Amino acid sequence: MSMRCENVRREISNYIDGVIGAAQRQNMDDHFKSCKHCTAVLEGMRNVISLAGDSRAHKVPAGFSNRLFSKLSPHATAERSPSPTDEIPIGITGDSVALGSHLIYFWESQAEFERGVRFVESGLQRHEHCILFGHDEALDRASQVLRSSGFSPEQLVRNRELTVLRRHASAEITLSDIEAVVEAAVRAGSPAVRFLGNLGMGRSPLPAGEDDVIQLEERVTAVISRFPCVVVCMYDVRTLPGRLIVKGGLQTHRLAVCDEGLRENPYYIPELHSAHRIHHVQ
Amino acid sequence: MLESLQAVTERAMSSSGSSMGARNKLSSGFGADDAERALLQRACEGDKQSFCLLVQPYEAVLYVTATALTSTDGDAEDLAQQAVLTAFLKLPEFNCDNAFRTWLIEITIGEARHRAKGDSVSVVDQTRHAETEYLPENAAPWLNIPIEALEGERFRDMLRSALRSLPANYREVFVLRDVHKLGVAETARILSLSEPEVRSRLSGARLRMRDALAYKYVNGSGGNTLERRVS
Numbered sequence: 001m002s003m004r005c006e007n008v009r010r011e012i013s014n015y016i017d018g019v020i021g022a023a024q025r026q027n028m029d030d031h032f033k034s035c036k037h038c039t040a041v042l043e044g045m046r047n048v049i050s051l052a053g054d055s056r057a058h059k060v061p062a063g064f065s066n067r068l069f070s071k072l073s074p075h076a077t078a079e080r081s082p083s084p085t086d087e088i089p090i091g092i093t094g095d096s097v098a099l100g101s102h103l104i105y106f107w108e109s110q111a112e113f114e115r116g117v118r119f120v121e122s123g124l125q126r127h128e129h130c131i132l133f134g135h136d137e138a139l140d141r142a143s144q145v146l147r148s149s150g151f152s153p154e155q156l157v158r159n160r161e162l163t164v165l166r167r168h169a170s171a172e173i174t175l176s177d178i179e180a181v182v183e184a185a186v187r188a189g190s191p192a193v194r195f196l197g198n199l200g201m202g203r204s205p206l207p208a209g210e211d212d213v214i215q216l217e218e219r220v221t222a223v224i225s226r227f228p229c230v231v232v233c234m235y236d237v238r239t240l241p242g243r244l245i246v247k248g249g250l251q252t253h254r255l256a257v258c259d260e261g262l263r264e265n266p267y268y269i270p271e272l273h274s275a276h277r278i279h280h281v282q
Numbered sequence: 283m284l285e286s287l288q289a290v291t292e293r294a295m296s297s298s299g300s301s302m303g304a305r306n307k308l309s310s311g312f313g314a315d316d317a318e319r320a321l322l323q324r325a326c327e328g329d330k331q332s333f334c335l336l337v338q339p340y341e342a343v344l345y346v347t348a349t350a351l352t353s354t355d356g357d358a359e360d361l362a363q364q365a366v367l368t369a370f371l372k373l374p375e376f377n378c379d380n381a382f383r384t385w386l387i388e389i390t391i392g393e394a395r396h397r398a399k400g401d402s403v404s405v406v407d408q409t410r411h412a413e414t415e416y417l418p419e420n421a422a423p424w425l426n427i428p429i430e431a432l433e434g435e436r437f438r439d440m441l442r443s444a445l446r447s448l449p450a451n452y453r454e455v456f457v458l459r460d461v462h463k464l465g466v467a468e469t470a471r472i473l474s475l476s477e478p479e480v481r482s483r484l485s486g487a488r489l490r491m492r493d494a495l496a497y498k499y500v501n502g503s504g505g506n507t508l509e510r511r512v513s
Contacts (some may be wrong), residue, residue, distance in 0.1 A: 009489070013485035
């Protein structure tokens, strides 16, 4: 005796999940052979289940990720300065710069190096997350400068106020590290992120080459344009070749920190960045 | 040697494939991975950065759960954000032996139910549908909707509308079982239902979803379109 359509349809969901007895399954199989309506219900249900369970069905909209942690921020910033501003003091000179700025600072003497580290000290005092980046020697040296100024880099790192980021030989890996740290710091409520990059040739770990350095500089500009971040790149003029100082230093930074203050850099080539961005979108 | 957020970030990245790729996965489980346990440990101590890194791979899970349980996209975002805050505050209660993904889903469901009770926002429709039997409206031959339809914004909108047209108690079951692929026992535990209740609601939800999506997928010269099928 064949099952009634009504009884079959009631059980189709369980049939698909395989939670009905063997005898009933046999009866339903027999029924489907002769009933195109119940077969249509079965096929439609299977189709809908496979569509709903596919990750492509639920595309996360643009901006969702950035807003997801927004309710955490008041908890993170309760003890901090009340309102993040669009400009922050760079500490090296008396100037302030807009968030998103990418600055070049050439140094030669120990005093000039220490002056550059003031960019980080100023940020730490303002409870802005700071990132020290570069080759091993520069990181050690910058940590010593911080210690001599009364900071404890170890404690700051434990408190998530400072991140010490060692460069990789590959710009690609380095860049994804930078992006992940900046993103995490912003999501955790830091009103601004300061990034002090150090570049010197002949220091471990070595960049893959000059092109690698230039690529990194260009892409850092693209990354920070999406976050409330300011980057200062310290170039060790004692070790860097002229080509790198021109291509990596002068042509990729809009602003230069000079003895007398902050200067628009006349050698900056904005087209480099736009051409690069188009290339990466494709 | 200085410890750094970088180390934490790297561990998070390597444990979930690439950070970008992992974000859109719906099915990735938590597992007993050491790196994630380390993140969890730090997050439990109140470290928000570790918490963010821990949650990031499950953003798509939060998005789809919140979307299915609300009536508007704005409410969905608000619900997901609230769920993240609640998860952060309740994190010390999380048992490491369980799946973090399931726990986030559970928190989101709890928040949605809490809101529906308080009715502070027009979040979940209040009609806890009576458990009456639902029989299909449309038994015309089914024309398969190919998986490629999901590439189009329009079909994704239809799917979302179909889900939101379900009574709230059916939606919950459908999302847990057919979207997130949780088992019947787990679904029953999260929703405080018996297993037969889960199966019965799931059947009703699937039949309704099928009727709501009885479209004909037409591959025409103007691109792929969907037309309402005539019974």
